[in-house]
Amino acid sequence: MTSPDSVKSQLSYPGKSSKKGSGRYLISDLCSDLEDYLKSTQVAEVYRAYLFGAHAHEGQKRISGEPYIFHPIAVARIMCEMRMDYKSIIAALLHDVIEDTPTLKEQLAEDFGDEVANLVDGVSKLTHLDSVSKAEQQAENFRKMLLAMVKDIRVILIKLADRLHNMRTLGAMRADKRRRISKETIEIYAPIANRLGIYNLRHELLDLSIKNAYPMRYRVLKNACKEVVGHRKEIFLTIETAIKDRLKVVEIKAKVKHRRKNIYSIYRKMKEKKINFKELSDVYGVRILCNSVDDCYRILGVMHNLYKPIPGKFKDYLAIPKANGYQSLHTSLFGPHGVPIEVQIRTKSMERVAKSGIAAHWLYKKGDDNSTETAQTRALEWLRGLLEMQQKAGSSLEFLESVKVDLFPDEIYVFTPHGDIKKLPRGATVVDFAYAVHTDIGNTCVAARIERRMSPLSSRLYNGQLVEIITSEQSRPHPSWLNYVITAKARTHIRHFLKSLQQEEAEILGQRLLQQAINQQVGKEYILEPNQVSHVLENYRLNDYQDLLSEIGLGNRNASMVVKALLDDQDGEDVTQLDASGKPLPIKGTEGLVVSYAKCCRPVPGDHIVSHFSQGRGLVVHRYNCKNMYDPQHSNRKQDVQWAEHIEGEFQTGIRVEVNNQRGALARMAATISDMSSNIEQVNQSEKNGLITAIEFIITVRDRIHLARIMKKLRALAAVNKIFRI
Numbered sequence: 231m232t233s234p235d236s237v238k239s240q241l242s243y244p245g246k247s248s249k250k251g252s253g254r255y256l257i258s259d260l261c262s263d264l265e266d267y268l269k270s271t272q273v274a275e276v277y278r279a280y281l282f283g284a285h286a287h288e289g290q291k292r293i294s295g296e297p298y299i300f301h302p303i304a305v306a307r308i309m310c311e312m313r314m315d316y317k318s319i320i321a322a323l324l325h326d327v328i329e330d331t332p333t334l335k336e337q338l339a340e341d342f343g344d345e346v347a348n349l350v351d352g353v354s355k356l357t358h359l360d361s362v363s364k365a366e367q368q369a370e371n372f373r374k375m376l377l378a379m380v381k382d383i384r385v386i387l388i389k390l391a392d393r394l395h396n397m398r399t400l401g402a403m404r405a406d407k408r409r410r411i412s413k414e415t416i417e418i419y420a421p422i423a424n425r426l427g428i429y430n431l432r433h434e435l436l437d438l439s440i441k442n443a444y445p446m447r448y449r450v451l452k453n454a455c456k457e458v459v460g461h462r463k464e465i466f467l468t469i470e471t472a473i474k475d476r477l478k479v480v481e482i483k484a485k486v487k488h489r490r491k492n493i494y495s496i497y498r499k500m501k502e503k504k505i506n507f508k509e510l511s512d513v514y515g516v517r518i519l520c521n522s523v524d525d526c527y528r529i530l531g532v533m534h535n536l537y538k539p540i541p542g543k544f545k546d547y548l549a550i551p552k553a554n555g556y557q558s559l560h561t562s563l564f565g566p567h568g569v570p571i572e573v574q575i576r577t578k579s580m581e582r583v584a585k586s587g588i589a590a591h592w593l594y595k596k597g598d599d600n601s602t603e604t605a606q607t608r609a610l611e612w613l614r615g616l617l618e619m620q621q622k623a624g625s626s627l628e629f630l631e632s633v634k635v636d637l638f639p640d641e642i643y644v645f646t647p648h649g650d651i652k653k654l655p656r657g658a659t660v661v662d663f664a665y666a667v668h669t670d671i672g673n674t675c676v677a678a679r680i681e682r683r684m685s686p687l688s689s690r691l692y693n694g695q696l697v698e699i700i701t702s703e704q705s706r707p708h709p710s711w712l713n714y715v716i717t718a719k720a721r722t723h724i725r726h727f728l729k730s731l732q733q734e735e736a737e738i739l740g741q742r743l744l745q746q747a748i749n750q751q752v753g754k755e756y757i758l759e760p761n762q763v764s765h766v767l768e769n770y771r772l773n774d775y776q777d778l779l780s781e782i783g784l785g786n787r788n789a790s791m792v793v794k795a796l797l798d799d800q801d802g803e804d805v806t807q808l809d810a811s812g813k814p815l816p817i818k819g820t821e822g823l824v825v826s827y828a829k830c831c832r833p834v835p836g837d838h839i840v841s842h843f844s845q846g847r848g849l850v851v852h853r854y855n856c857k858n859m860y861d862p863q864h865s866n867r868k869q870d871v872q873w874a875e876h877i878e879g880e881f882q883t884g885i886r887v888e889v890n891n892q893r894g895a896l897a898r899m900a901a902t903i904s905d906m907s908s909n910i911e912q913v914n915q916s917e918k919n920g921l922i923t924a925i926e927f928i929i930t931v932r933d934r935i936h937l938a939r940i941m942k943k944l945r946a947l948a949a950v951n952k953i954f955r956i
């Protein structure tokens with residue numbers, strides 16, 4: 231293994247001086263900057279990564295015309311300024327090789343280890359997302375998706391550094407492209423930087439965005455700021471001196487820095503408050519850095535003593551840190567000549583967090599080579615730290631929830647083929663997604679293409695996937711889907727569909743039956759009046775017309791009887807109704823209907839009867855206590871029917887007779903039945919033992935009374951032991 235010194239001499243990177251010479255930041259500059267906080271062996275690794283990257287990107291140029299490798303070097307520099315660990319620096323140098331060169335992740339893993347390979351792979355995935363999404367419309371979801379995609383927060387930091395350098399070099403692009411990228415930066419990347427507390431980077435991203443999106447406005451504002459500072463230079467100097475002197479008197483060691491507000495926040499304030507630049511008061515600010523929390527509060531007292539504080543402007547982010555861990559005291563003062571001064575007071579370590587936020591937690595201590603802890607546990611530590619701070623502050627944990635949700639969400643984000651982003655809970659499947667897109671899509675989905683690969687409906691989805699649902703008009707939700715869907719929406723719709731499938735079909739059928747009945751009874755042109763319908767609904771205790779139709783379709787109501795009720799034929803009761811052949815109808819209200827009598831119980835007029843509607847057999851009439859009517863498929867569709875008053879014809883019914891084995895018994899019974907003007911349709915000998923034979927007759931009778939008389943006669947026969955209806 232080459233020693234770092236020999237690397238240095240071999241490649242003879244000339245150290246910090248070269249920066250001034252060429253005006254370009256070279257790998258040698260990076261290496262010498264890294265030596266401030268990394269071990270030489272680590273710097274050597276970084277250099278090796280540079281060679282790898284330079285080779286991979288060889289011949290590629292950026293739009294500006296400069297060799298591509300300068301971009302990754304610049305990104306690594308930003309990471310270096312955040313004092314990131316050497317693996318992040320290596321990943322930054324190689325961040326585009328998977329996406330933009332033929333290099334494979336496996337190759338990186340072999341050359342630089344899994345950690346670096348995973349980091350680069352993570353950045354590539356995010357870069358890939360950029361090209362798929364219509365991010366501007368869905369900034370919030372896209373932001374969450376980015377964060378959800380990364381298992382290692384350093385991936386986000388590299389991506390932010392990448393974006394920052396791209397923004398710095400945006401000048402080479404076309405104006406419309408500059409504007410689009412700037413908007414995306416404002417909506418996606420600056421908020422992420424804010425969430426992670428990396429204020430420096432956020433400010434620069436926003437400044438550059440305004441500069442590129444609105445170059446004219448930016449120039450005007452910048453000049454205006456310069457002017458103000460120029461005009462008030464003396465006042466500012468007075469203020470600064472006054473503060474420093476006062477701190478000396480009270481013997482507090484602190485650094486006083488004046489700061490100018492960034493153009494973006496001025497721009498936003500003007501826009502939000504609809505004021506012009508002159509009305510904008512607080513362009514000037516002071517930052518005081520001290521050594522302890524105690525000093526912070528003492529300095530605050532000193533400042534409020536020196537200049538009068540502006541009411542309502544004091545904020546204590548020391549006791550209650552911001553969501554991203556930012557801590558500071560903020561106050562505003564009336565300076566000399568009424569010039570407002572914004573003052574920030576914090577410790578030096580708070581300043582470090584304020585500048586680099588979460589990145590501050592990767593600050594590398596020289597000689598610390600313990601890289602076994604994963605980024606995940608570090609990020610968790612960061613969160614835990616925030617939690618502790620918050621608990622000390624005794625305020626709500628709401629802010630923590632927002633950070634946690636963003637960093638380790640229980641949600642996944644997937645793309646539709648149009649680039650829309652759908653948010654789903656972790657573990658969601660294709661069917662969940664289909665219902666999230668549209669209920670109809672859910673109801674007719676048959677499969678999906680996930681990343682263009684055919685996948686079954688039960689496939690689990692993962693962050694960033696592109697999912698295309700394949701539907702078929704004939705397809706319907708299947709009960710088995712309920713086994714794997716996890717969203718309430720999908721579950722509800724599937725259940726509802728399964729239930730309403732019957733309902734809907736019943737309604738269609740009911741409509742058809744009702745129309746048929748109307749056609750037959752009053753003619754095709756007849757139109758029902760609303761009051762007719764409401765009258766019937768009331769009688770039947772139904773909610774609406776749809777219910778009535780489904781009742782008919784489900785067979786709970788008979789269409790002809792409904793029509794009769796709708797027509798409210800008051801004389802109907804006494805009029806003998808005739809069937810198609812001109813005979814009186816045995817069952818009331820069944821004109822136009824096929825009526826059949828159940829073979830299980832063979833009802834005859836006079837029997838208490840019920841019926842159900844059966845497709846193909848029409849209205850099927852049973853005796854009231856027939857056990858088949860307790861069968862759920864009939865009992866749900868049970869409807870009461872009544873025999874007509876005047877019935878002609880014969881009805882079949884069954885009787886069972888147990889007779890002693892006597893010669894001629896059957897003949898005598900047959901003669902008796904026949905004498906009673908009944909026909910024997912069928913005879914079965916169902917059982918026989920030594921003494922007794924059981925015989926079943928199917929006979930025709932006019933009605934229940936007729937049957938009762940026949941049975942009485944049969945019972946009177948000497949051979950007959952027992953007789954009963956089947």
Ligand code: MN
Pocket residue numbers: 301325326392
């Ligand atoms: Mn890049």
